[in-house]
Amino acid sequence: DAASLVEPPSKPRKVSRQNHMPLVAIIGRPNVGKSMLVNRISGAFRTGAVVEDTPGVTRDRTYRVASWNRWQFRVVDTGGLVFDDRPGDVFLPQIRQQAMIALREATVAVLVVDGQEGFTALDQEIASFLRKTCDEKGAFGRRIPILVAVNKCESHVHGEAQAAEFWQLGLGQPMPVSGIHGSGVAELLDEICYYLPAPSEDSEKAISLESSVRNVAIIGRPNVGKSSLLNALLGEERAIVSQVPGTTRDAIDELVVLRDERTGDEVGYMLIDTAGVRRKKNVEFGTEFFMINRAFKAIRRADVVLLVLDMEQGIMDQDAELAERIVDEGKACVLVGNKWDALGKKDNRIYNDLQRHVRDRLPMVDWANTIFVSAKTGQRIERILELVDAAAKEHARRVSTAVLNEVLLEAVQWQAPPTSRGGQSGKLYYCTQVAVKPPTIAFFVNNPQLFPDTYKRYLERKFREALGFQGTPIRMLWRERK
Ligand code: GDP
Numbered sequence: 001d002a003a004s005l006v007e008p009p010s011k012p013r014k015v016s017r018q019n020h021m022p023l024v025a026i027i028g029r030p031n032v033g034k035s036m037l038v039n040r041i042s043g044a045f046r047t048g049a050v051v052e053d054t055p056g057v058t059r060d061r062t063y064r065v066a067s068w069n070r071w072q073f074r075v076v077d078t079g080g081l082v083f084d085d086r087p088g089d090v091f092l093p094q095i096r097q098q099a100m101i102a103l104r105e106a107t108v109a110v111l112v113v114d115g116q117e118g119f120t121a122l123d124q125e126i127a128s129f130l131r132k133t134c135d136e137k138g139a140f141g142r143r144i145p146i147l148v149a150v151n152k153c154e155s156h157v158h159g160e161a162q163a164a165e166f167w168q169l170g171l172g173q174p175m176p177v178s179g180i181h182g183s184g185v186a187e188l189l190d191e192i193c194y195y196l197p198a199p200s201e202d203s204e205k206a207i208s209l210e211s212s213v214r215n216v217a218i219i220g221r222p223n224v225g226k227s228s229l230l231n232a233l234l235g236e237e238r239a240i241v242s243q244v245p246g247t248t249r250d251a252i253d254e255l256v257v258l259r260d261e262r263t264g265d266e267v268g269y270m271l272i273d274t275a276g277v278r279r280k281k282n283v284e285f286g287t288e289f290f291m292i293n294r295a296f297k298a299i300r301r302a303d304v305v306l307l308v309l310d311m312e313q314g315i316m317d318q319d320a321e322l323a324e325r326i327v328d329e330g331k332a333c334v335l336v337g338n339k340w341d342a343l344g345k346k347d348n349r350i351y352n353d354l355q356r357h358v359r360d361r362l363p364m365v366d367w368a369n370t371i372f373v374s375a376k377t378g379q380r381i382e383r384i385l386e387l388v389d390a391a392a393k394e395h396a397r398r399v400s401t402a403v404l405n406e407v408l409l410e411a412v413q414w415q416a417p418p419t420s421r422g423g424q425s426g427k428l429y430y431c432t433q434v435a436v437k438p439p440t441i442a443f444f445v446n447n448p449q450l451f452p453d454t455y456k457r458y459l460e461r462k463f464r465e466a467l468g469f470q471g472t473p474i475r476m477l478w479r480e481r482k
């Protein structure tokens with residue numbers, strides 16, 4: 001009911017913090033496998049981590065947290081596929097620009113080259129640029145060690161030989177690795193950590209915060225109030241503790257750290273692509289296509305999407321398109337009904353009508369919480385991040401196989417799969433959760449064809465009734481098991 005919406009907030013306080021975690025910059029020309037390697041480094045060795053990025057998919061840039069033995073560090077991948085449309089040597093100034101941004105903070109640089117393609121002139125150019133820049137007398141006045149990772153060396157027979165070719169870069173011993181297979185990556189990590197400062201006690205808290213940062217994208221049609229909302233979220237104190245410059249000049253992520261006064265816990269929220277939200281409709285970036293494309297990219301990078309709605313105007317087709325996209329990408333979501341102040345006098349009936357309106361027009365995200373706010377007056381703004389937090393937890397939640405099968409058994413007893421025209425009926429053997437972000441449940445059945453959509457929706461409803469998963473989509477996979 002409406003009253004529950006005005007309950008006192010937990011008064012999270014914004015605190016500033018330093019970035020304690022050393023940064024490793026991954027540099028190289030496009031398509032050598034940098035993003036694959038970053039996935040491997042950051043995902044493969046973290047317990048339970050799911051590698052989320054699809055390799056080869058165009059993306060802006062990746063800052064990831066990685067750990068190896070007692071070390072924790074961030075990895076940034078630069079110079080990705082963004083330049084695909086610009087052939088030849090145009091690459092170098094671009095790569096250099098991105099590398100400079102990453103190197104500014106970096107403790108170690110890794111130059112990635114392609115062992116299968118072999119030595120190229122561009123590799124040589126990047127290497128000599130790095131040699132100059134990372135020298136004590138270079139741009140940053142400190143030496144940044146450079147390692148050479150020769151990627152795509154999955155063959156043990158040819159790997160060493162492929163790698164040896166890159167001695168001529170003049171950067172020391174090239175290390176054969178395979179981002180795809182993971183071979184050589186342990187050696188590379190050992191080498192990286194050799195150059196990192198020993199992990200200290202007092203950095204541990206910051207580190208645990210860093211690894212639990214929630215990536216949040218603010219998405220919506222033009223004029224629903226995204227930039228107003230962003231400003232309201234960042235607040236008067238402007239506790240923006242880090243501005244992470246992207247490899248594309250115009251993308252900036254902002255990190256907000258909140259401390260819950262009751263528990264003392266700190267939670268970081270990375271507001272993705274803040275520059276894109278802030279930018280006013282100018283000619284260069286104003287085209288519909290660009291905005292949509294940008295929104296889609298931000299959704300892909302997010303854990304939780306704030307879908308901002310204009311409650312004065314009501315829900316439109318474009319809102320539904322964005323919601324659809326959020327579901328397709330498997331992201332958690334909070335529906336933020338903005339401009340609540342503009343609605344004049346409100347009572348429970350109007351509140352309930354508007355909740356219903358949102359649900360009716362956006363049925364694909366009926367699992368998301370809806371909160372009505374005013375970016376203008378600040379009403380309920382502080383509750384938004386609480387809902388983000390709750391949604392993020394559900395998005396990453398794991399439920400044991402035993403519990404899932406209890407729910408399944410009960411659902412099937414209550415309503416068995418229907419019998420098909422051919423007289424066959426669907427049999428559900430068991431189910432198990434195979435992934436998080438979003439929670440993904442595989443159902444093992446006699447024949448997936450025998451389960452109509454209505455029955456699948458029934459099962460999803462039953463699972464949600466029993467297990468919650470409020471704020472996140474659930475994926476259901478149907479696997480045949482004879
Ligand atoms: P980036 O542009 O440098 O980030 O490169 P990507 O990580 O996107 O990879 C470019 C291409 O190389 C993709 O088609 C990958 O599948 C492929 N690739 C990446 N790592 C390896 C590897 O270790 N071995 C092989 N054979 N291919 C790889």
Ligand code: GDP
Binds near residue numbers: 220222225338341
């Ligand atoms: P964006 O295009 O989604 O970033 O939207 P803006 O933040 O630029 O806001 C668009 C318009 O809506 C501006 O005129 C804002 O002043 C107005 N606006 C934003 N939030 C609110 C709100 O909570 N209440 C009211 N009444 N107007 C708002």
